Amino acid sequence: MRLKFKALPGNFFPRNKQSRSRLLCTASISHTFNAPLVSELIAKQHWSELKRTHLTDSNPTKLLQQLFESEVDPDLIFRYFNWSHKELNISHTLELTCRLLHSLATAKKYSKIRAFLDGFVKRNVEHSNFTIFHSLSISSDRFCTSSIIVDMLVLAYAKNLKSHLAFEAFKRAGDYGFKLSALSLNPLLCALVKENKIGQVEFVYKEMIRRKITGDLYTFSIVVNGLCKAGKLNKAGDIIQDMKAFGVLPNVVTYNILIDGYCKMGKLGKMYKAEAILREMVANKICPNEITYNILINGFCKDENVAAGMKVFEEMQRQGLKPNVVTYNSLIDGLCTEGKHEEACDLKDEMLGCGLKPNVVTFNALVKGFCKKKMIREAREVFDDIGVQGLAPNIITYNTLIDAYCKNGMMDEAFLSRSLMWEKGVLPDASTYNCLIAGFGRHGDMEKARDILDEMQNKGLKADLITYNILIDAFCKKGETRKATRILKDVFDKGLSPSHLTYNTLMDGYCKQGNLKAALNVRAQMEKDGKRANVATYNVLIKGFCEKGKLEDANGLLNEMLEKGLNPNQITYEIVKEEMMDKGFVPDIEGHFV
Template identity: 30%
Template sequence: MAFKKLPKNRPKIEQLPTSAPNPAFSSPSAPSRSSLPTFPLSSSTTTAFQSQLGHFLNAHLKPCFTPQDLLTFLKNHLHHHPKFTHLDLHIFRYAAGLDSFRHNHATFEWMVRTLAITHRFDGLRFLLEFIVSNPCPCSDGIFSCPRTEPIFRFAIYSYCRVGRFDDALIAFDNMRKLIDGLPNVAVYNMLIHGFVKYGEHGKALGLYNRMIKDRVNPDVYTFNILISSYCRNSRFELALEMFKEMKVKGCSPNVVSFNTLIKGFFRERQIEEAIGMAYEMIELGCELSNVTCEILIGGVCKEGRALEACDLLIDFSRKDVLPNRYDYFDIIERLCGDGNVGRAMEVMYELWRKGNVPSLIACTVLIEGLRRLGRIEEAFELMENMLKEGILPDSVTYNCLLQDMCIAGKMVEANRLRLLASSKGLDSDGMTYSILVSGYAKEGKRKEGEHLVDEMLDRGFIPDIATYNRLMHGLANEECSLRRR
């Protein structure tokens, strides 16, 4: 008879088969047998299942096993078994009821992590309460087990991640009973961040006040979480007060602190204050990040002050505080869109000279802007600089610029660009050759054109003899036309 597929919530078996007595369910520290759910199977099927489990246990878990033996069994055997993997908590409880066995922090940690990762939070709550009643043997001396706080911290994080804050706070209070001294500030931050994430700003602030009352010093992450929460709740003035409180408590703000406030200033349309905050950041020795520049330059541009944003970028570059990999594509695109291509070129070359190499997208946008205005020589110069820097353009932009150069009668420069591109790894395609052959034909340079046609033939870009004849006749006819003139 085939077993029925177990439901997704993985119910637990009513009892565990073993030759040894099983006092786990009568132990005062363990739940009673009646509290365990049963499988929705017939009694014959349940008996068969328990028999299989009994054989599996006897094969891999010998009598008088140690916590390390149990951990090895859970990790290497039970965890990977397709039918029994969900019975790990039952095995844990069975072991806890044996007189010769006592769990330690290794089995506690494995079970806490397993239950949390698989979202079995009711079982996790039982396990944490069990740990409180049955501490690790490391705690038998005058000090508590050093792994207790990390174990509870993982459980608290898991509860916060799914919004089970009542369970998280219970776990936090239980942890405080077991550890030596005060909890680590990271545990408070975890809870505060969880409250903020789920929109519980009041509870987050209450926990912060409790933290101060407990004489646990907040760190920069604590303040950043609360500053961000104030900004999200449109209470920017209180966010600034929290920023000041951070300084009073001797906690140095980091780049996240400044980014949050700069963004808040822009939300409040306080542009000068946002710019001032960036300069305060520089004065305090806090490095600008790419995110800082994106917030600042984007915010200034949205207010229609793109030229001022250019001045800021150049000033940051001259002060050597602009991040090396900052992509200033947005400001180039905005300037080109406003028809201010000249200023866009000035910004790009100014930053480029200082080591801030533009991205391919920024270069492409500027080349297209120059082409639209007929400034082909400047577009050619920019692409030449790109290739020398190892920035390879896309084939469409590359071919369009070559065509513009051919139309403008700059075949020498166009072919030089082709050779440079080829040396940098950008192979010419059939369209590239066709454009250049057409350009040579218009200038009456039959010999150069025929040389390119031969290259096209060698590389397989000429599909048939008719195409070859058309190209060669075009070169000959244009040469004759120019001679007659």
């Protein structure tokens, strides 16, 4: 006999203890599934009773199926599902899992789905997207809920730094026709941008348009940001046109991203373009904010044009916007880079007068400024002042100072500062070690440089490409090109990819030895590695040939460089002037050097 409780309203569970135990007993003996009773037990979290009455003869999976069949409240099924997973250590099948998700989606219990998928993704369950999608499709004919679930699955992947799975799920969703939304695709795009997977960002963006998924302001801004970071500035500008066409208007953040992109990644005339975008934004009635001005000021300062930065600084104040610590830091850093440390200090005082407190970045700029001028004592004074101001030097402060000590042959002081870092709980990083390695390398003490490299690796820090570049450079300077070439091999062995600088440094080493054949071999290797010779490559080779008196060959390289669309730079000019023209040789491309 099957006990029927469906008709009972409200709290049908007998309050009387005696009748309750009689009821439980009956249920257990008759082996029937009593949906209202089970629901009640789950609702009240009477798990031990549930275990005793319903899980002695029947298994947890069967009970789950019965819950589905009786159309019990999805919330309760969800609760039972989690309990049986956690307490009974049951892994329910993917199909039942999907069924649960469908029922939650039908009941619009979205936050529960999100929480569940978050755990599912975190647990690193071995199901592939293929099997998940398949199970979702067969466990319900409700196509719409599948889309919602997949949307939240992509969201869970993206939030848990599994962008490769999120991206794969996005692609597969297209095959199944599941429609995703900005809710998941914005975090996916964000994750891809953070991982520098700009090709995939572009793919997702194009696919969204093809699949008629409407992106929002965030979607477009994230894509603009990704393209800017990759230096694809024209494409980033196109996105702004796209979004307008879709009726989504860019806001101050979108424009700030684009302006910052030009400042950081733009080529010749980049600041002119950055200002042109500012004008465009104002014409579109979008008001620049503090950040817009900070971006421009920093752009000019990094472009070694503090004067222009100052003009923007004044304009900013005319517009009623207040400069903040970042604004001052950019200007102070710019002044320090230009060697104007006195003006930089004045500006620091000015900011104090405005009620702004300098932070560690401010001090780092000043330390760097003094170091650059080899005013090590003054740099140290600023360093010591940081503590007095109630601030703490950070890794960048230490590295800047250590680098300066190393560059000035003060290796003992460099090591003392490194010890101080340990004491203060600021852990040295790869850059710290790179400074020390370069310090020894500069003096040709390769044994000590190697020791530091070993120590670095023993501390669990990975040597990076810069470390290897330093080593190659140091061996070359000692004339030990064979050892330098062996380091290049190490670079590949460590799974790193040599940069132009790596190859150029090695080429320079061979050129300085007069071994032009070996230098050309390095260039061949570099091109085989997919890296086209750049201006620096030609400069190294041209100089090498000139110094060997092979001016005709150097002339040939100059022509080749132009044919490849590379423009000679200041360094090329100096080489050509000193090594060729001053010696009476007139290169074919003389016109370039007038």
